[in-house]
Amino acid sequence: MDLNEITLFLGWCTAINIGILTFSALVLFLFKGFLINIHTKLAGVSASQLPSLYFAYMGNYKIGILIFNLVPYIALKLMN
Numbered sequence: 001m002d003l004n005e006i007t008l009f010l011g012w013c014t015a016i017n018i019g020i021l022t023f024s025a026l027v028l029f030l031f032k033g034f035l036i037n038i039h040t041k042l043a044g045v046s047a048s049q050l051p052s053l054y055f056a057y058m059g060n061y062k063i064g065i066l067i068f069n070l071v072p073y074i075a076l077k078l079m080n
């Protein structure tokens with residue numbers, strides 16, 4: 001693999017992960033009550049804790065996208 005293929009790969013990884021993040025945010029926004037009800041029953045977590053857990057999940061996923069996809073993509077773009 002050359003640098004152009006790796007750059008293209010990281011670009012697509014970034015786009016797909018941002019799409020998943022956006023989809024997750026929309027689902028959490030639109031179906032918050034339904035999801036809290038399901039996750040309370042499945043995980044045994046109280047309903048008052050779930051919004052902070054959702055927020056932590058979204059934040060950690062966003063940081064992961066930045067560190068592992070976007071920053072290497074930008075660095076490789078700057079190299080070319």
